Amino acid sequence: LQAADIAMYRAKKYGIKYQIYSHLMTKATLGLELEMDLRRALEGDEFELYFQPKIDTNSRRIVGTEALIRWLHPRKGVISPNDFIPIAEETGMILKIGDWVIQQACRQNKIWMDEGLLNVPISVNISPLQLWFGDIVKSIKEVLTQTGLPPDYLELEVTEGIAVQNEIQAIERLGALRELGIRIAVDDFGKGYSSLNSLRLFPADSLKVDKAFIDQLSIPNSEKNNQITKHIISLAHAIGLRVIAEGVESEEQFHCLKAFNCDEVQGYLFSRPIPEKEFRKLVPLQAT
Numbered sequence: 258l259q260a261a262d263i264a265m266y267r268a269k270k271y272g273i274k275y276q277i278y279s280h281l282m283t284k285a286t287l288g289l290e291l292e293m294d295l296r297r298a299l300e301g302d303e304f305e306l307y308f309q310p311k312i313d314t315n316s317r318r319i320v321g322t323e324a325l326i327r328w329l330h331p332r333k334g335v336i337s338p339n340d341f342i343p344i345a346e347e348t349g350m351i352l353k354i355g356d357w358v359i360q361q362a363c364r365q366n367k368i369w370m371d372e373g374l375l376n377v378p379i380s381v382n383i384s385p386l387q388l389w390f391g392d393i394v395k396s397i398k399e400v401l402t403q404t405g406l407p408p409d410y411l412e413l414e415v416t417e418g419i420a421v422q423n424e425i426q427a428i429e430r431l432g433a434l435r436e437l438g439i440r441i442a443v444d445d446f447g448k449g450y451s452s453l454n455s456l457r458l459f460p461a462d463s464l465k466v467d468k469a470f471i472d473q474l475s476i477p478n479s480e481k482n483n484q485i486t487k488h489i490i491s492l493a494h495a496i497g498l499r500v501i502a503e504g505v506e507s508e509e510q511f512h513c514l515k516a517f518n519c520d521e522v523q524g525y526l527f528s529r530p531i532p533e534k535e536f537r538k539l540v541p542l543q544a545t
């Protein structure tokens with residue numbers, strides 16, 4: 258992975274300030290230290306996947322699972338991905354961590370399926386860097402063969418950030434993955450500056466409405482937000498996408514989304530992301 262490529266990606270995503278900051282950070286070899294920390298974490302088995310169910314709005318049953326990475330640091334405790342994914346991207350470690358996530362998620366889903374516990378697709382978050390620089394098509398093919406997971410039981414959640422650079426290659430790769438039968442979801446929809454363009458360009462199956470829209474649902478004076486959310490959902494349906502709302506925390510939000518014909522919901526109202534041990538106890542209560 259070329260440092261210059263990553264710097265370019267960062268600069269486009271976060272602006273020039275980040276580029277200067279990250280340059281200084283690298284210069285201070287802080288980056289190197291963190292990279293070693295992440296490498297040790299990967300080798301030392303310190304990463305774990307947590308799972309959060311996706312719930313069908315009408316039946317209230319589990320129709321999917323999102324895998325979310327956690328770093329169980331021996332001294333610092335549970336570290337959120339928001340605090341280490343950017344560093345993993347910065348150092349290129351995201352490629353190895355990303356492969357690990359895909360491998361673990363596929364393996365776990367196959368176990369649930371074989372046990373008859375759960376028969377739904379598993380979703381993993383993909384960094385744009387994995388689409389630009391890794392050989393993601395090959396590595397996913399290998400993981401599917403090795404784990405025996407059917408391709409349509411794997412979904413990749415990608416943000417529109419993938420189109421800021423190497424756009425043609427990223428879209429080609431998503432297309433190739435989709436041809437294998439893997440599902441593609443556009444994550445954090447509405448958050449970025451080119452959401453509608455990403456809808457036009459990405460080969461996708463579903464769209465996840467960003468939590469920012471869900472937070473504002475059915476609160477006083479939120480008519481504008483309600484209308485936007487409602488029309489994002491109908492726009493997505495018009496172009497053949499399923500719609501998932503993320504960050505649903507209240508019954509009010511859920512009822513709003515149901516009235517807007519949102520297909521699936523995900524959020525603390527149903528469950529936080531939880532470790533596998535807890536997840537397998539939850540599933541029979543909200544079985545498919």
Ligand code: C2E
Binds near residue numbers: 358382
């Ligand atoms: P995301 O993909 O948008 O995931 C949703 C985030 O919202 C998760 O935070 C989830 O725990 C949280 N969440 C879910 N329901 C609710 C709710 O009702 N209320 C609130 N307040 N929050 C809710 P988390 O797990 O900390 O992950 C943060 C971000 O880190 C993710 O955002 C995703 O972009 C990234 N991420 C997580 N796992 C991975 C991974 O394996 N690979 C990569 N590349 N990125 C990951």
Ligand code: CA
Binds near residue numbers: 323382
């Ligand atoms: Ca996601």
Ligand code: CA
Binds near residue numbers: 445467468503
């Ligand atoms: Ca989000």
Ligand code: CA
Binds near residue numbers: 416444445
């Ligand atoms: Ca995200």
